[in-house]
Amino acid sequence: MEEYSLIAGFDLGNEYSQISYFDDEKAMPVCIGKDDEEMYIPTVLGVKDTGEWLCGREALYYNELGRCKLVKDFVSLISQEQPVYLDDKVLDPSLLLVTFFKKTLFKLKEYEPNKSIRKIVVAVEKLSEKFAEYIYLALESMGIARSRVEVLSYKQSYLYYVLSHSSNIWVNDVGMFDFNKRGLKYYQITVDRQRTPHIAGIIEKDYTDSLNYEMVNDEKYRDSLGYIFENVVQNAIRRQIISTLYMIGDGFADGWAELVMKKLCGGRRVFVGRNLYVMGACLAARKYEGLGTMKDFVLIDEDMIAAHVSANVYVNAVMQEVILAKAGSIWFESDNTIDVIPDDESEIMINVTNVMTREVSRHFISLEALGLREFDRRNRIRIRVRFQSVNKCIITIKDEGFGELFPSSGRIAERIIEI
Template identity: 30%
Template structure:
């Protein structure tokens, strides 16, 4: 009998641990999957070990226990190694990230299968702190080898998983902006979600501020509770001053324990505050489920911290009417390839560019003078415009004189201008 594909899963893939959530079709909410016994049963160490003198692979807690006894060598920091493309040496053999991750995620999927026998995966979302092209390429290869092709796989950053989680809660929890404090072994930051209800679909953007220089996980380990609470509360109050923030979420291993509880109680005045460790896995699970719901996909447009939140236009004539012609596909990540278009100049050699912010609705006009270019009155001045980005806030406009077929050769002239968004 064919396997029924009814599971919607969210994997939070970290350097230290993996968490898995599965969407409960009865409660209509994601639920954490128990992955092992003992403390922190929902956390599975993202470790893979090779036993000494054998070709047997071990995983998670077992790998760590055998490593302590000197019976195996362990590959750790797999997310970081995937990001950097770094191989791991185990008993004088180099293993690429894709090879190790395929074994690790096969083990995770086996654990899921044991929990839900006879049920297949309809959609799986993998979320991680950051997803560069190297990580995306490796994860696509890994899950394809495990039988989960791209039509059933979603890859997204923690930023987007946070957005999915926050906007899947009761509407009163996101009637205004939403904030998140995150602290783990590597970073401490604050992310705030902004929603612009004036567009359809509704853009959901995010801003991030890093505060690792003020407070970090090492300070938490030292255990000076009074100092920790004082620093965190003052920082949070300064961030939230005059901000319309409905809800605050707190997550990451740095917030385990009770050192921040009194500070969080103070932050509850006028807003709701929640603390937990499965926000990203649940957000990933919501994304997997909602990918099947066309109306939900049309309602919101979830933007990553890498995505450009400004629209870029050139003023021109189309079908005989003045119009704003898009120069950049809105909401693309800044590092994606340029958008290249051709235009005919009919007036002068001055291009009028417009930048429109999606959230503040602020408009800024820029002029680009194509010095040395003669604009012919017979509509034979053809140019190519390429729009790309140096970073999320710096657009680069390149213009090239294309000539006009065999009639008029190109002058070879080109122009470049940077625009700060």
């Protein structure tokens, strides 16, 4: 009988995808694939005249033989909410993702034949609510429940990767250069250790105007690439205390930047690779399941809430603060409710605690908005907290009534709070 114990990561890239799982014996994530050809799965689909779907290198092979039509760039198009065409026909985004996941995730069985997925984190370059929903639906259709899936951006995966390692790695700021066909970007992680739990933030800089993928293959720039890149690095880390640098992406593949990297090794660690995001996704999945040794952090980027939203309520006769939205959560995935019974209280108080500034604001919603005049134990009020954007919180209160004797009026009141 299979056990639900497999922790997995999936890097869903536009050109290539990767899969990893946590190897309990090695106590680390492992990428599937015996070599680079198996490890880096071309993110392409193919359709034969018979209607049979193909995936990855098999699709490329049959396309070269003229026996299938390719569907390329579908990850990028879906993430941008653009239609994906095959000939003149628009393809269903969910169908494309289901097909790709089915034809790739089965590879996990070759490594862990007796285990089923307990948690999988899918990392994508650019996260959006709609794109994440397509991924959830695709995996749900394969029998992987939404509760066993998380979707993160590459930046968030990078945060999990770094912070899952020894604090020697992030004793100071940590930088990463990601160089691929879409350009050269720099990401820097800063950890505020003065707060408990620690707060980790990330900044992004785009250096594509200075150095791009086409220049690597252009003889005109061959002798100056190292000089250009060294200037980019010095600009990015000037006046910064960086303990570790990562260099990832196909742009560094042929070793042209090795001399610059050797110079950077003075006083700091420098790592080069192509699997950071898929490893970070696997480590994030482990953290979501409460496993591993990663410390508690509040992770903040442009998709994550920077404040706790809470309500003070009595639980078992003791006043407690109940968190309804947690700082560091992805805004469009934060949607929580609690039911409360007023005890001579005519309003609901909502607390907003900004973890960056430590400022606390309090917001009051009158129960009279629900048409209630008597605020006693004959009323049950549902409080729902969700988000319109990363800094706009929607507070909804609803009269739920109290059994058959006191039916719900169905009335609702809402307040939008700036975070």
